[in-house]
Amino acid sequence: MNQTVPEWLKPFERKFIDPNFKITDAASIKPFVDKLxxxxxxxxxxxxxxxxxxxxxxxxxxxxxxxxxxxxxxxTKDKEKENAYLSFVREIQPKLTEWSHVLNKKYYGLxxxxxxxxxxxxxxxxxxSTQIELYEEKNIPLDVKLSEMSQKYQSITGAWMVExxxxxxxxxxxxRYLYKTDRSIRESAWRASADRRLADSxxxxxxxxxxxxxxxxxxxxxxxxxxxxxCFKSKLRDYTAEQCFEFHDSIEKAAVPVVKxxxxxxxxxxxxxKLRPWDTVVDxxxxxxxxxxxxxxxxxxxxxIIFRKINQxxxxxxxxxxxxxxxxxxxxxxxxxxxxxxxxxxxxxxxANSAGVHSDITTLLHEGGHAFHTLTCRNQPMVWYRHSSMxxxxxxxxxxxxxxxAYLDVFxxxxxxxxxxxxxxxxxxxxxxxxxATVDAFQHWIYTNPNHDREERGKKWLEISERFEVGLxxxxxxxxxxxxxxxxxxxxxxxxxxxxxxxxxxLGALQLYRVFKKSPAKAVDxxxxxxxxxxSRSPAELFKAAGIKFDFSLDTLTELMETIEEEIxxx
Numbered sequence: 001m002n003q004t005v006p007e008w009l010k011p012f013e014r015k016f017i018d019p020n021f022k023i024t025d026a027a028s029i030k031p032f033v034d035k036l037x038x039x040x041x042x043x044x045x046x047x048x049x050x051x052x053x054x055x056x057x058x059x060x061x062x063x064x065x066x067x068x069x070x071x072x073x074x075x076t077k078d079k080e081k082e083n084a085y086l087s088f089v090r091e092i093q094p095k096l097t098e099w100s101h102v103l104n105k106k107y108y109g110l111x112x113x114x115x116x117x118x119x120x121x122x123x124x125x126x127x128x129s130t131q132i133e134l135y136e137e138k139n140i141p142l143d144v145k146l147s148e149m150s151q152k153y154q155s156i157t158g159a160w161m162v163e164x165x166x167x168x169x170x171x172x173x174x175x176r177y178l179y180k181t182d183r184s185i186r187e188s189a190w191r192a193s194a195d196r197r198l199a200d201s202x203x204x205x206x207x208x209x210x211x212x213x214x215x216x217x218x219x220x221x222x223x224x225x226x227x228x229x230x231c232f233k234s235k236l237r238d239y240t241a242e243q244c245f246e247f248h249d250s251i252e253k254a255a256v257p258v259v260k261x262x263x264x265x266x267x268x269x270x271x272x273x274k275l276r277p278w279d280t281v282v283d284x285x286x287x288x289x290x291x292x293x294x295x296x297x298x299x300x301x302x303x304x305i306i307f308r309k310i311n312q313x314x315x316x317x318x319x320x321x322x323x324x325x326x327x328x329x330x331x332x333x334x335x336x337x338x339x340x341x342x343x344x345x346x347x348x349x350x351x352a353n354s355a356g357v358h359s360d361i362t363t364l365l366h367e368g369g370h371a372f373h374t375l376t377c378r379n380q381p382m383v384w385y386r387h388s389s390m391x392x393x394x395x396x397x398x399x400x401x402x403x404x405x406a407y408l409d410v411f412x413x414x415x416x417x418x419x420x421x422x423x424x425x426x427x428x429x430x431x432x433x434x435x436x437a438t439v440d441a442f443q444h445w446i447y448t449n450p451n452h453d454r455e456e457r458g459k460k461w462l463e464i465s466e467r468f469e470v471g472l473x474x475x476x477x478x479x480x481x482x483x484x485x486x487x488x489x490x491x492x493x494x495x496x497x498x499x500x501x502x503x504x505x506x507l508g509a510l511q512l513y514r515v516f517k518k519s520p521a522k523a524v525d526x527x528x529x530x531x532x533x534x535x536s537r538s539p540a541e542l543f544k545a546a547g548i549k550f551d552f553s554l555d556t557l558t559e560l561m562e563t564i565e566e567e568i569x570x571x
Contacts, residue, residue: 006320009375011345014060016053023064026095032057033099037106044112051124054103055383061096062343062383064088070349072151073334074326076158082151089147094140101135104128123536126236127384134234138221142214149211150494156200156207157490158334162192171196172329172353178281179289179357190278194481201484205454208493215496216450228447231497236389238538241444243552244500248437250554251503255433256468258561262427262568263471274473283420290358290421292411296327299354302410303364309407310400311524317375318368321348327364329353336490337363339370339397346378346386358421361411362401362428369400377534384535390498391539394505395512395546396531401425402513403523423571426564429506433557434468436503439489441467443497458483504539504552510560511548 013019017032036057041050068085075081107113108128113121161168164177177189215227224230228241267275269284283289293299300322308315324347326333337352348371354360373388373396380386387393408421441464446457462483474482486492491499516523530546543550 006316009320009347014056016056017060021060023061023092026092029057029061029092029096029099033103036103041110041112044115047107047110047112047116051107051382054107055381056344058383059343059346062341063345065093066340066342066349070326070340070351073154073158073338073351075332076155076334077332082155086148086151089151090144093147094144097135097140097143098137101132104132104135108132120536123538124382124384127535130233130236134222134230136221139218142218142221145214146211149207149214152207153204153490153493154334156203157488158332160196160200160335161331162196164189164192168331170329170331170333170353170355171335172355175281175359176289176355176357178278179283181282181286181288183279183282186278186282187276191477194478197487198478198481198484201480201487204484204487204493209454211493212446212450215447226447226450228444228497231447235497236538238540244440244444246554247500247503247552248441250552250557251433251437252468254554254558254561255430255437256470258430258565259434259470261565262430267471274475275471277472277474277477280472281424287416287420290412290417290424291356292358292361292421294356296354299327299360299364300325303361303368303404305410306365306404306407307368307400309410310403310520313528314368314372314400314524317372321350321371321375324348325350325352327352327354327360329355337367339367339374341374341386343383343386346374348374358424359428361404361408361421362425365400365404366397369397372396372400372528373531373534376528376531380534380536386534388533388535388537388542389539390501391504391550392508392530392542392546394501395508395543395548396527398502398505398509399512399527402429402509403516403520406516419571423568426568426571429510430561430564430568431470432506433503434470436499438464438468439486439492440497440500440503442486443492443499447496461486504550507552507556507560508543508546508548508550510564512546514563515547 014021016035021028023029036050036054039046039050041047065088068081068088071081072078072085108125113125160171162171162174163169164174171193174189174193178186180186180189219225219227219230222230224233232241263275263280266279266284270279270286272279293302304315304318304322307318327350333353334351335353337350339348339350341348350364350367350371352360352363352367354363370393373393374386377386377388388396402425405422405425408425409415409418412418412421442461445460445464446452449456452460465482465485489499512523512527515526526545526547530542533542533545537545540550549556
C-alpha cells in the first residue's frame with residue numbers, strides 16, 4: 001500500500017505470526033497453536049495478550065479461507081480454484097476445529113478470566129462457551145461433507161445458462177427481460193429461466209436429501225432434539241422458535257395485505273385480468289425499462305456519489321474499496337451477491353452479478369452497507385468482535401438501501417424515472433416480508449420433520465407459499481416450477497435458519513429510515529455508532545445503540561407498514 005491509502009485502510013502488522021508466513025497445510029499452522037497452548041497465563045495482562053495472539057491466528061486463517069472462497073465463486077469452472085477451496089475444507093478445517101476447541105477450553109478454564117470486565121468480555125465468553133458446548137469430534141467429518149455439498153450447489157447453480165434472444169445468458173442477465181413492456185417476451189424469458197432451474201431439480205433434491213441426513217445426524221451426535229436447536233444455539237439467538245412463528249403471523253396480518261394491495265394496483269394499471277409471475281417488475285404503465293447504467297464502472301461511480309450525498313464519510317469509505325469488487329455477470333460465476341471480509345487486512349470484498357437493471361443499484365447499496373460495517377469496526381482488537389449477529393448485520397446493509405432511495409437522481413435525470421425507481425425500492429421493502437416468512441416457516445418444518453420425503457416437502461412448500469400468497473395467478477404453469485421454487489434460495493441449502501434475520505433487520509432499517517427523513521446527520525451518526533460496536537454486544541443492545549427497538553411484534557410491523565404504504569401512495 002502507498003501513502004495515499006486512507007487511515008482506515010492501513011494494514012495491521014503481525015505481532016505473533018511471522019510476517020512472511022503463508023498457510024500451506026494444517027501442519028504449517030500447528031506450531032502457532034502449540035505456542036498458545038503452552039503459554040503460561042497468570043494475570044489479566046497475560047489474558048489480553050493471549051487473546052490478541054489467538055485473534056491474530058484466527059484472522060490469518062480466516063483471510064486465507066476467504067481468498068479461496070472468493071476465487072472459487074468468481075470462477076466456478078476453474079478446477080484449480082475449486083481444489084484450493086476444497087483442500088482447505090477437507091484437510092485444514094477439520095484440524096482447525098479440533099485446535100479451536102482446545103484453545104477455547106484453555107481460555108474458558110483460566111482463573112483470571114473471571115476478573116475481566118463482564119461488559120467488555122461477556123459476549124466473548126458466551127461465544128466461546130457456546131462453541132465448547134457444540135463441539136463434537138464425530139461432527140468434524142460431517143462439517144467437511146456439508147461444505148463440499150455447498151460447493152456442489154454453487155457449481156450446479158453457477159452453470160445455469162439460458163439460450164434466449166439468440167445467445168447464451170446467465171440468470172441475472174435474464175432478469176432484464178422481465179422489465180420489457182412486451183408481455184410475451186417477459187413470459188418467454190420467465191418460463192425459459194424457470195425451465196432451466198427445473199432441469200436440475202432432481203439433482204438439487206438429491207443434494208438436499210443428503211444434506212438433511214447429515215444435519216439430522218449432526219444434531220443427534222450433540223444429543224439435541226433436532227438441527228433447529230443446534231442452529232438457534234450456534235447463532236446465539238435470544239428469541240425462540242415460537243417468537244418466529246408469532247412473527248410469521250404478524251407478517252401474514254400486516255405485510256401480506258399491503259403487498260396484495262400493491263399488486264392489485266399494479267394489475268389495474270396494467271389493465272390485466274390476472275397478475276402473472278412475469279408481471280411483477282415491469283413498469284405497469286408500459287414505459288421503457290429503466291436503464292440506470294451500461295458499464296460496471298458507471299454503477300460503482302454512481303453509488304459512490306449516492307453515499308457521499310448520504311454522508312461524506314460513507315462516500316470516502318466506499319471509494320477506498322472500489323478495487324475490492326467483482327460486479328459483472330458472466331458464465332461460470334456463482335449466482336447472487338455477497339460481501340465478505342479479508343480478516344487479516346480487515347477489508348471488505350463485494351461480489352455481485354450486475355445486469356444493468358435498477359436492482360443492481362439496490363444490491364450495491366446493500367453490500368456497501370455490509371462493507372461499512374467491516375470498515376467501521378475494523379479497530380475492534382478481537383476477531384470475534386469484528387462480526388455482529390446477522391439480525392444487526394443486515395440492518396447495516398438494508399439501511400443503506402433506504403437511505404440511498406432519496407438520491408436516485410444520480411442515475412435518473414428525469415423526475416418521472418426517479419419516482420419510478422423510488423417506488424420500486426419501497427415496494428421491494430414490503431415485498432420481502434412474505435418471502436422471508438415463507439422461507440423461514442419452510443425451514444422450521446423441514447428440520448422438525450426430518451423423516452419427510454420429497455413429495456411431502458414439495459407439498460409443504462406449496463402449502464406455506466399459499467399462506468403468504470400475494471395475488472399472483474399460476475394457472476397454466478407447470479406445477480413443478482412452483483413446487484421447486486425454493487431451489488433458487490441458496491440459504492436453504494448452505495446456511496439453514498439464516499433468513500428470518502432479513503425481516504428482523506428490515507424492521508430496524510425502517511426505524512432508522514424514519515429518523516433519516518427528519519435528520520439525516522442524526523440517523524447516520526446513530527448508524528455508525530452501532531456499527532462500530534461490531535459483535536461486542538447482543539442484537540438487542542446493538543439495536544438500542546442505533547436508537548431503534550429490537551421488536552418484531554404485530555404492533556411494530558403494522559406501524560412501519562402503514563408508514564411505507566403512505567409513502568408509496570405519495571409516489
